[in-house]
Amino acid sequence: MATKEEIVAGLADIVNEIAGIPTEDVQLDKSFTDDLDVDSLSMVEVVVAAEEQFSVKIPDDDVKNLKTVGDAVDYILKAQA
Amino acid sequence: MTAKINPSKGAPHARIVGVGGYRPVRVVPNEVILEHIDSSDEWIRSRSGIASRHWAGPEETVAEMSIEAAGKAIADAGIDASDIDAVVVATVSHFKQTPAVATEIAHRIGAGKPAAFDISAGCAGFTYGLTLGKGMITDGTAGHVLVIGVERLSDLTDKEDRATAFLFGDGAGAVVLGPSKEAAIGPTVWGSEGDKSQTITQTVAWDEFRSGDVSQLPVDSKGEVKFPAITQEGQAVFRWAVYEMARVAQEALDAAGITSADLDAFIPHQANMRIIDSMIKALKLPEHVAVARDVETTGNTSAASIPLAMERLLASGAAKSGDTALIIGFGAGLVYAATVVTLP
Ligand SMILES: CC(C)(COP(=O)(O)OP(=O)(O)OC[C@H]1O[C@@H](n2cnc3c(N)ncnc32)[C@H](O)[C@@H]1OP(=O)(O)O)[C@@H](O)C(=O)NCCC(=O)NCCS
Numbered sequence: 001m002a003t004k005e006e007i008v009a010g011l012a013d014i015v016n017e018i019a020g021i022p023t024e025d026v027q028l029d030k031s032f033t034d035d036l037d038v039d040s041l042s043m044v045e046v047v048v049a050a051e052e053q054f055s056v057k058i059p060d061d062d063v064k065n066l067k068t069v070g071d072a073v074d075y076i077l078k079a080q081a
Numbered sequence: 082m083t084a085k086i087n088p089s090k091g092a093p094h095a096r097i098v099g100v101g102g103y104r105p106v107r108v109v110p111n112e113v114i115l116e117h118i119d120s121s122d123e124w125i126r127s128r129s130g131i132a133s134r135h136w137a138g139p140e141e142t143v144a145e146m147s148i149e150a151a152g153k154a155i156a157d158a159g160i161d162a163s164d165i166d167a168v169v170v171a172t173v174s175h176f177k178q179t180p181a182v183a184t185e186i187a188h189r190i191g192a193g194k195p196a197a198f199d200i201s202a203g204c205a206g207f208t209y210g211l212t213l214g215k216g217m218i219t220d221g222t223a224g225h226v227l228v229i230g231v232e233r234l235s236d237l238t239d240k241e242d243r244a245t246a247f248l249f250g251d252g253a254g255a256v257v258l259g260p261s262k263e264a265a266i267g268p269t270v271w272g273s274e275g276d277k278s279q280t281i282t283q284t285v286a287w288d289e290f291r292s293g294d295v296s297q298l299p300v301d302s303k304g305e306v307k308f309p310a311i312t313q314e315g316q317a318v319f320r321w322a323v324y325e326m327a328r329v330a331q332e333a334l335d336a337a338g339i340t341s342a343d344l345d346a347f348i349p350h351q352a353n354m355r356i357i358d359s360m361i362k363a364l365k366l367p368e369h370v371a372v373a374r375d376v377e378t379t380g381n382t383s384a385a386s387i388p389l390a391m392e393r394l395l396a397s398g399a400a401k402s403g404d405t406a407l408i409i410g411f412g413a414g415l416v417y418a419a420t421v422v423t424l425p
Contacts, residue, residue, distance in 0.1 A: 039127070041319055044319050044323070063316070
């Protein structure tokens with residue numbers, strides 16, 4: 001099971017790979033759409049990659065609620081448990 | 082008594098020997114789409130890669146567009162129309178269900194009395210038809226097969242639905258399949274996921290449209306009952322396409338016994354540029370592979386998209402005859418089909 005720090009680092013790599021955002025910009029309080037330039041379709045790709053990496057399921061209906069990096073990290077932490 | 086029955090004798094393999102396409106005369110840029118929906122050219126381009134599409138006029142019927150595309154494919158193949166033993170038409174937008182449009186097309190191109198029928202497999206329709214045609218040739222029930230993908234999706238588009246209004250286009254693409262000494266169409270990896278049937282569907286079934294309680298049917302901005310249209314859960318379809326379809330594409334490469342490094346071209350169903358870009362990444366396609374990006378000026382033409390994109394890739398010089406191409410169709414059903422082909 002990944003720790004909170006590992007999930008943040010993992011998400012940073014994924015966002016970097018998909019949207020080309022520098023990993024250091026991917027902070028807990030950052031909004032995917034407003035701060036990181038991840039649009040709704042890139043968000044789907046981020047989610048698919050995160051599901052693979054952290055062995056969790058994130059249904060479409062829940063994706064809409066993941067506004068910030070912190071939301072996603074908390075969701076993955078809970079889903080792992 | 083169980084009589085001894087002669088087995089059918091087919092060619093060792095099949096190949097695509099000719100390709101042709103028809104795009105309607107009327108070009109519809111995003112500006113025209115924006116007359117009916119609250120959106121922007123920038124949004125449509127960034128989410129779909131689509132800048133314009135072709136919409137058919139009254140004379141450009143499913144049959145007429147097919148006949149144009151078929152004529153070019155037959156000329157490209159260098160055969161006579163009378164050499165065609167079967168006509169397979171993949172479409173979801175031919176509104177006269179009886180008889181199949183394939184028979185009219187077969188007759189009007191001068192193919193004589195070939196086997197002729199329509200199939201319904203959404204955006205995988207062309208690859209399904211190609212797979213059937215290959216089987217007919219290797220089985221010996223046909224020498225040459227004409228496979229057509231044709232759509233008038235503008236007839237099934239809700240021009241006021243901002244989730245779909247900009248996506249669809251019209252056109253026809255055709256290939257002629259013939260016998261081959263070497264394998265030139267790989268094993269098809271195909272299937273369906275009926276549990277996701279509601280993710281791309283028709284708003285109202287024809288029988289409900291005719292006899293249903295009209296007060297229950299969707300109405301447009303003028304208060305008139307809307308004609309049935311294609312509706313979809315965009316995000317769910319996008320997720321399925323970028324994740325599951327990349328895997329199916331990889332399975333088709335494996336089944337053909339090649340890797341992405343052996344490819345010269347990638348011709349996926351032209352649904353959305355973002356799906357195409359995501360697949361390129363997932364498949365780790367090398368730089369040298371020419372990728373069909375016809376969706377930019379043709380939109381999503383469902384069953385017609387792969388042969389149209391193939392024809393354009395060859396015409397542009399980005400790919401050439403004898404090149405190895407991966408094709409994959411996927412869409413309403415949900416259905417999918419992928420295979421590796423040698424280009425005509
Ligand atoms: C259709 C598609 C481009 C829509 O993109 P999307 O990101 O899923 O769109 P959503 O409906 O989730 O909307 C995202 C945002 O854009 C807005 N939006 C939706 N359609 C819009 C439009 N036409 N113009 C401007 N904004 C639009 C929404 O209001 C929403 O804004 P919000 O986040 O502020 O609420 C996309 O889902 C897609 O292409 N999916 C695959 C479909 C496909 O290829 N199907 C055929 C397969 S054969």
